[in-house]
Each structure stands twice: as structure tokens, then as C-alpha cells.
Amino acid sequence: MEVRLSEPKLVLVFSGKRKSGKDYVTDLIHRRLGPDVCCVLRLSGPLKQQYAQEHGLDLDQLLGTGLYKEQHRADMIHWGETRRCQDPGFFCRLATRGARQPVWVVSDARRLSDLQWFWSEFPQQTRSVRVQCSEKTRRERGWSFTTGVDDAESECGLDSGVEFDWMITNEADAPSLDEQLQPILKLAKEAADNH
Ligand SMILES: Nc1ncnc2c1ncn2[C@@H]1O[C@H](COP(=O)(O)OP(=O)(O)O)[C@@H](O)[C@H]1O
Numbered sequence: 529m530e531v532r533l534s535e536p537k538l539v540l541v542f543s544g545k546r547k548s549g550k551d552y553v554t555d556l557i558h559r560r561l562g563p564d565v566c567c568v569l570r571l572s573g574p575l576k577q578q579y580a581q582e583h584g585l586d587l588d589q590l591l592g593t594g595l596y597k598e599q600h601r602a603d604m605i606h607w608g609e610t611r612r613c614q615d616p617g618f619f620c621r622l623a624t625r626g627a628r629q630p631v632w633v634v635s636d637a638r639r640l641s642d643l644q645w646f647w648s649e650f651p652q653q654t655r656s657v658r659v660q661c662s663e664k665t666r667r668e669r670g671w672s673f674t675t676g677v678d679d680a681e682s683e684c685g686l687d688s689g690v691e692f693d694w695m696i697t698n699e700a701d702a703p704s705l706d707e708q709l710q711p712i713l714k715l716a717k718e719a720a721d722n723h
């Protein structure tokens with residue numbers, strides 16, 4: 529168990545396939561709640577930082593959305609998996625270090641071990657949220673199937689076996705995101721008010 533200066537009141541752990549819109553949805557929540565109430569934490573942040581350092585790569589480009597990240601993705605996944613095998617909470621601990629807001633939004637859980645870490649550290653506060661959309665929509669957003677990535681644990685680790693607290697459908701013909709996010713935003717505001 530970590531020693532922390534402040535405990536979060538609510539931890540929303542998001543997962544979803546590439547281009548399902550995890551960043552888009554979590555950015556929207558951040559805007560709705562504001563930076564004093566909510567922070568967005570990315571498990572891939574410390575992973576990319578350390579990977580870039582060890583391999584002499586450009587961190588800004590790894591953090592971006594372009595081809596550079598995709599060219600390095602399969603090797604980063606492999607490298608990250610080796611680290612996680614040694615210590616499943618390694619990136620979760622680094623990503624949450626220093627978070628002070630009452631509501632934490634984790635944008636990119638990929639494996640059961642990621643979720644299990646939050647459930648075990650914050651059993652009362654953790655809620656899981658899945659962002660989903662059709663393959664057609666993902667393709668329109670630039671996705672194409674890549675062997676070694678889209679069939680690996682990084683993308684499929686949470687496809688089954690988890691009952692998510694909320695499912696968000698991020699499609700043009702689904703109810704608006706604001707409507708779907710209403711119960712989550714309500715819970716977050718209540719959590720922040722009791723802070
Ligand atoms: N509801 C939406 N409306 C408009 N653009 C969207 C929506 N959801 C996602 N996008 C766009 O699709 C792309 C992929 O979304 P992103 O949030 O980066 O996906 P992920 O983080 O799951 O890989 C981004 O360019 C993003 O701006």
C-alpha cells in the first residue's frame with residue numbers, strides 16, 4: 529500500500545480500443561469538471577517517458593497521435609509488458625504519483641492487472657468505464673488492424689471478464705456524450721463537494 533498525502537474521492541478508470549475515443553471522452557470530463565476538481569492520468573505517460581529515455585526516442589512524438597507512436601507501439605507494448613510482469617503496479621504508481629485533485633480520471637487501462645491495482649488501492653472509490661464504438665467509426669478516425677497490436681493483450685486484455693460500471697458509446701448516432709456522461713459527472717461532483 530502506498531503512502532499518500534491525499535486520497536482521491538473518486539477514481540474513474542477508462543478503457544477502450546484504439547480510436548474508440550478514450551482521450552476525447554476523458555478530455556470532455558476534464559473540461560466539464562475543471563482542473564481543480566479533476567485530473568486525467570495516463571498510464572502510458574510514464575511508460576513512454578521511460579521508454580523514450582532508454583531508447584533515445586522523441587518523447588513528444590511518442591505522446592502525440594501521429595505515425596511515430598504507431599511505428600514504436602508494438603515494441604513499447606512488449607517493453608511495457610516485461611516491466612508489468614516484474615511489477616504489475618509499476619506504471620499505475622508512477623502515473624498517480626503527485627495527483628492531488630479529488631477526482632482522478634485514468635484514461636487508458638488495458639489489462640486486468642491495471643484495474644486490479646486500482647480496485648485494490650482504492651476499493652471504495654474506483655469505478656470502471658468502457659468506451660466503445662464500431663470498427664467502422666474507428667476506421668474513420670484513422671484506425672486499421674495491426675497484427676501484434678490489435679490482437680494482443682494491450683488491446684484485448686479487458687474485452688471480457690469485467691462488468692464495467694458504465695459503458696459509453698462514442699458514435700455519431702448514439703445519445704450525446706453529455707447525456708451519457710451525466711451519471712458519472714453527477715457522482716464526480718458529489719465526490720468533489722464532499723472533499
Ligand atoms: N465524439 C467524437 N467527436 C469527434 N471526434 C472524435 C470523437 N471521439 C473521438 N474523436 C476523434 O477521434 C480520434 C481518436 O480519438 P481518441 O480519443 O484519440 O481515441 P483513443 O484515445 O481511444 O485512441 C481523435 O482525433 C479524436 O479527436
Ligand SMILES: C[C@@](O)(CCOP(=O)(O)OP(=O)(O)O)CC(=O)O
Nearest residue numbers: 546547572575604605608636638682
Ligand atoms: C505502449 C502503450 O502504452 C501505448 C499506448 O499509447 P496511447 O495511450 O497513446 O494509445 P492509444 O490512445 O490507444 O492510441 C500501450 C500499452 O500496451 O501499454
